[in-house]
Amino acid sequence: MPSIMVGEVKPGTKIIKDVVTPLGGVLFTKGKIILPRDIEILQAFLIQQIEIEGTLGDSTAPDTAKATKQTTLVKSGAVINESQLVKSNSPLHDEYEKMVALVKKSYASAAAAPLPILELRSQLEALISHLKDYHVLKFAPRVHLEQEYNYHNAVLSALTSYKIAQWCGYPQKDWMQCAFAGLLHDIGNVKVDAALLQKPTPLTPPEIEEVRRHTTYGYQLLRNVTAINEGVRLAALQHHEKIDGSGYPLHMEGSQIHFYAKIVAVADIFHAMTLVKAYRRAQSPYLVLEQLLTESFGKLDPVIVQTFIQKTTNLYNGTxxxxxxxxxxxxxxxxxxxxxxxxxxxxxxxxxxxxxxxxxxxxxxx
Missing domain, CATH: 2.30.30 (SH3 type barrels.)
Structure with a gap:
């Protein structure tokens, strides 16, 4: 008899076994047809699973639910996410991997040739068309090479920046530009010594200054790019600025910082800390959210941070x-x-x- 998580139950489903509450009372009897209101009742009583009519092959509870989301580090330097690999036919993952490959190619030529901005936009639109399947806390690349961290951070920041712009109620015309801001915020890293970006030991003060120049390098690289607006360029320049003026490179404060940069700052910090790097393990997304909340007091935009936390943690009971x-x-x-x-x-x-x-x-x- 197939069991299904309550969050996946559809109206019209027939129950084939009594549903019992945690205290032992019968909530629904065998044979009942589930109505929309019944799903809310199941969730209110903290029922996790029910048994439904249908063959195992027809069950909407996939075998992949048994897979965990743990990652395994292999000698090649790749992090392979086993539960994501199972979803090999996921259009979101397919378009994501195309986007990462295009960003990698674009970064490789950015210092010497114009960015293929129309190609980037086309692929970004293809990726965003599957945004309904993207959950910030749940999504992970199927395969992640540590040396490709910057490309994954760029694509994930694009997706998350788009969602934050939506969640915060900004005009629709800004959503795609916010995604571009996330995608290109670290483009200036192409002009920074790669050895510094991958250095496993603490940077010296001169090395820190060089890495920080990626913000001004990024603005310079994007200055003459068409099909993006000034907010995208400013996000590259300002995404490390802080509300209290303690950021860099210009020590801007509050309203001096473009709202694209404020959005990208949140997305960038979240993904930078939850992705694996060559010199650091991925951190718990929940601990990172708590750190973002702390940073919202004087460092990050508090409305953006609080909206981000509320939306990303809005998970159904039974997760x-x-x-x-x-x-x-x-x-x-x-x-x-x-x-x-x-x-x-x-x-x-x-x-x-x-x-x-x-x-x-x-x-x-x-």
Whole structure:
């Protein structure tokens, strides 16, 4: 008898086994046809799965749900995401990989030749056409070569910047330009010594200054590019500026910073910290969200940060996760005033992450 996660139940589904509440009462009896309101009731009672009519082959609960999202580092330097590889026919992943390849090619020639901006736009539009399948906390590249970090960060920042612009209610005309801002914000790195970008040990003060010049290099490279607006160029220049003036390269404050740059700053920090680098492991997305919240006090735009956190953590109850201590569980309740610290069911126990501060969600599995 196929089981299905409640979040995947469709109206019209027939139940083939009584649904019992955590306290032992019968919520729905065998044979009931699920109506839209019934799905809300199931979720309110924290029911995780139900058994439905149909053959195993027809079940909407895929076998891939058994796969975890853990990554394995192989000798070639590639990080292979096993659960994402299973989704080999995902149009989103296909277009994502085409976008990464195009960004890599564009970066290689950027210092000597004009950017293929129309080709980049066409592929970006193809990628964004699958945006409904992109979840910031859940998506991961199928294969990630550590030395290609900059290209993955560019594409992920483009997708996330587009979504943030939507979520914050900016005009639709700005959405694609925000995606361009995310895609090209680090283009200036092509003029920085690659050895510095990959250096596994702390940079010296002169090396830090050289790496920081990628912001001005980026603006210079984009200055005469058509099909992008000035906000995209300013995002390359200003995405490391801070609201309190402590950023670089010009120590701008508050309203002096273009809103594209404020959006890209959030997307860039999130992906920079959750992607694997040659010299650093990927960090928990939930810990990164908490750090972004801290940074929103004087460093990052607080409205953008709070909107980003609220939207990305708006997951349905039953979402499967892995905790920092290795245990697997399911989110059963999220307090919107503490969205990074939900209640998680681990086997028969309830873990309240608001109280058990030493624990956190390491990754979302499905």
């Amino acid at each position: 499967r996760i892995r905790l920092s201590d290795g245990r697997h569980g399911e989110i059963i309740f999220t307090d919107r005033s503490n969205p990074t610290r939900p209640m998680v069911q681990v086997e028969s126990a309830i873990v309240n992450l608001m109280l058990e501060r030493e624990l956190y969600i390491q990754e979302i599995i499905a």
